Amino acid sequence: MRDRISVIVTVYNRFEYVRNVILSLINQTLQIDELILADDGSKENIEQYIKDLIPKCRFSIKHVWQEDIGFRLARSRNNGARVATGDFLIFLDQDVIFSKTFIQKVYDVRKKKRIVFVRGYQTSLVEKEEVFSYINSKIFSYEKIYNIIYKEKIAKEYKNQVIKDKLYRILYWFKLRNRGAKMVGMMFALYKVDYEAINGFDDNYKGWGQEDDDFGNRFYKYGGEVYPLMLKEYLFHMYHYFDPTKKNSSNIGYYKKRKKEINNINYKSKNGIFNSIDCDKVKVRVLK
Numbered sequence: 523m524r525d526r527i528s529v530i531v532t533v534y535n536r537f538e539y540v541r542n543v544i545l546s547l548i549n550q551t552l553q554i555d556e557l558i559l560a561d562d563g564s565k566e567n568i569e570q571y572i573k574d575l576i577p578k579c580r581f582s583i584k585h586v587w588q589e590d591i592g593f594r595l596a597r598s599r600n601n602g603a604r605v606a607t608g609d610f611l612i613f614l615d616q617d618v619i620f621s622k623t624f625i626q627k628v629y630d631v632r633k634k635k636r637i638v639f640v641r642g643y644q645t646s647l648v649e650k651e652e653v654f655s656y657i658n659s660k661i662f663s664y665e666k667i668y669n670i671i672y673k674e675k676i677a678k679e680y681k682n683q684v685i686k687d688k689l690y691r692i693l694y695w696f697k698l699r700n701r702g703a704k705m706v707g708m709m710f711a712l713y714k715v716d717y718e719a720i721n722g723f724d725d726n727y728k729g730w731g732q733e734d735d736d737f738g739n740r741f742y743k744y745g746g747e748v749y750p751l752m753l754k755e756y757l758f759h760m761y762h763y764f765d766p767t768k769k770n771s772s773n774i775g776y777y778k779k780r781k782k783e784i785n786n787i788n789y790k791s792k793n794g795i796f797n798s799i800d801c802d803k804v805k806v807r808v809l810k
Contacts, residue, residue, distance in 0.1 A: 563590025
């Protein structure tokens with residue numbers, strides 16, 4: 523009997539991107555059990571964007587919404603994990619597209635006390651527009667999207683980065699580095715029991731930056747590992763406007779303080795999945 527799989531997609535408006543995630547999930551060779559849309563306070567009506575796709579899904583769908591009182595990615599991830607019924611959690615950004623074997627390949631390398639992550643290729647505005655034009659006019663096919671985007675130079679750069687991640691992992695196990703590969707927040711997966719063991723993400727990270735690094739630091743001190751998975755069929759990250767305010771993180775001071783405090787005993791977040799720092803109500807709706 524296989525582990526139940528919950529996919530948690532962090533969302534904030536721009537629901538035309540979410541359609542691509544759902545289309546990717548519908549086509550998987552290994553079907554997930556549950557999709558959770560962890561919403562950081564969107565104003566748009568998500569059902570208007572995905573209502574035609576819901577009947578095609580062979581998995582349940584939950585929409586978990588919190589108030590829009592600033593960028594709270596850490597808390598929205600905790601909201602999703604809290605209501606997840608799966609044993610194995612896969613976290614994704616809302617603006618990714620992946621091949622039909624993606625879930626199977628991530629699932630195959632799962633392991634207790636392991637974070638699996640996959641790097642993605644960031645598309646250009648032109649590539650994104652070409653992909654969206656194709657999707658809106660034809661049947662969704664990762665292979666066709668791959669042919670629109672694929673560039674040999676980018677593939678080489680991607681492989682070099684994954685090789686670097688794997689080298690860091692080896693050096694860490696030989697105690698030549700303080701930690702191994704650095705997880706990528708765009709896509710990572712782990713067992714729910716391990717997520718809960720470190721009390722999830724730290725809700726004190728508000729605004730952009732450092733919540734992923736903090737999670738990784740604590741996971742290593744918990745005795746875990748971070749495993750970089752290289753795929754021949756790339757994870758594509760669709761272009762979107764980059765907010766210039768994200769160049770400088772307001773969390774850097776808190777991050778440096780916590781980094782000094784974290785050790786093999788003190789690896790749980792101060793406020794996380796079990797003791798959120800915020801009191802605003804979280805709304806959960808079952809869409810399927």
